[in-house]
Amino acid sequence: MKRRRLGQGLEVSEQGLGCMGMSEFYGTGDDAESLATIHEALDSGVNFLDTADMYGPFTNERLVGRAIASRREDVVLATKFGNERGEDGSFIRVNGRPEYVLAACEASLARLGVEHIDLYYQHRVDRSVPVEETWGAMASLVEAGKVRHLGISEASAATIERAHAVHPVSAVQSEYSLWTRDPEDGVLDTCRRLGIGFVAYSPLGRGFLTGEEANRSTTDARDFRSTHPRFQGENRVANLALVARLEVLAVDKGVSVAQLALAWVLSRGDDVVPIPGTKRRRWLRENIAASDIVLSGAECAALEDAVPREAVAGERYREQGMLTING
Numbered sequence: 001m002k003r004r005r006l007g008q009g010l011e012v013s014e015q016g017l018g019c020m021g022m023s024e025f026y027g028t029g030d031d032a033e034s035l036a037t038i039h040e041a042l043d044s045g046v047n048f049l050d051t052a053d054m055y056g057p058f059t060n061e062r063l064v065g066r067a068i069a070s071r072r073e074d075v076v077l078a079t080k081f082g083n084e085r086g087e088d089g090s091f092i093r094v095n096g097r098p099e100y101v102l103a104a105c106e107a108s109l110a111r112l113g114v115e116h117i118d119l120y121y122q123h124r125v126d127r128s129v130p131v132e133e134t135w136g137a138m139a140s141l142v143e144a145g146k147v148r149h150l151g152i153s154e155a156s157a158a159t160i161e162r163a164h165a166v167h168p169v170s171a172v173q174s175e176y177s178l179w180t181r182d183p184e185d186g187v188l189d190t191c192r193r194l195g196i197g198f199v200a201y202s203p204l205g206r207g208f209l210t211g212e213e214a215n216r217s218t219t220d221a222r223d224f225r226s227t228h229p230r231f232q233g234e235n236r237v238a239n240l241a242l243v244a245r246l247e248v249l250a251v252d253k254g255v256s257v258a259q260l261a262l263a264w265v266l267s268r269g270d271d272v273v274p275i276p277g278t279k280r281r282r283w284l285r286e287n288i289a290a291s292d293i294v295l296s297g298a299e300c301a302a303l304e305d306a307v308p309r310e311a312v313a314g315e316r317y318r319e320q321g322m323l324t325i326n327g
Contacts, residue, residue: 005197041284042074102137153201177265192271200273
């Protein structure tokens with residue numbers, strides 16, 4: 001696995017592994033298979049693991065901590081704070097208060113069983129707290145040696161600038177794929193101007209761009225995609241038609257549609273690192289193989305023509321979720 005450089009000299013594998021779905025949001029989990037998937041990722045050179053305190057809630061950090069207990073030096077470990085949840089899973093609020101930042105970090109360190117976090121993200125921007133106050137607290141964690149690098153997720157270009165003025169931002173994480181092109185509206189340019197790396201979550205459209213959605217006849221009640229606007233009703237039908245176009249191009253290229261979609265994200269620049277999520281070794285291997293796919297300019301253009309931004313049906317999140325992005 002090749003390496004890519006984010007901001008402030010943070011070097012990671014050119015693909016990371018999103019661990020969220022191992023514990024929540026994507027149906028029933030299997031801890032044994034999830035642990036095996038993380039270990040195989042590390043063995044394959046994927047060293048960039050992504051989790052958050054809210055996933056589970058809290059159980060995903062514990063799972064990742066178990067997986068890396070004997071391999072800490074092999075891992076660039078990223079976690080997040082800011083989406084405050086209760087032990088019962090209830091959502092409390094987006095919290096960027098300085099005292100909460102410090103407490104959340106201590107809790108994550110304990111759950112992960114590590115002495116430091118390599119990349120600590122503000123998961124969502126708390127609009128009631130100036131980002132300078134939140135980032136002042138985050139900077140103190142770096143000074144204390146508890147965190148090595150800082151990041152921010154789903155923030156606007158203006159907020160990224162303000163955070164960066166307090167402490168250098170190493171990575172901005174936002175959703176980015178063939179069917180979610182929002183970062184191209186200023187965020188990517190801001191990152192490049194400031195020397196910040198970009199981490200693309202859901203590079204496969206929460207699985208929709210794998211082509212598997214057409215084969216799903218039932219949905220696990222614990223799979224949040226059952227209520228996701230792009231997976232519902234007429235939106236789903238319209239979006240399946242877009243995937244069908246990708247499938248034609250994938251056949252011509254001799255790869256899977258998932259690999260083609262992931263290769264497109266990888267082609268966006270050496271400062272862009274996708275973190276496809278999976279909880280199964282089968283899909284991990286398929287994702288890793290996408291790193292060997294080289295796309296020409298013409299092929300990238302054909303992919304973008306197949307999935308025009310304006311043709312994607314439905315919002316990225318339900319209404320409440322949309323209120324927390326681009327903060």
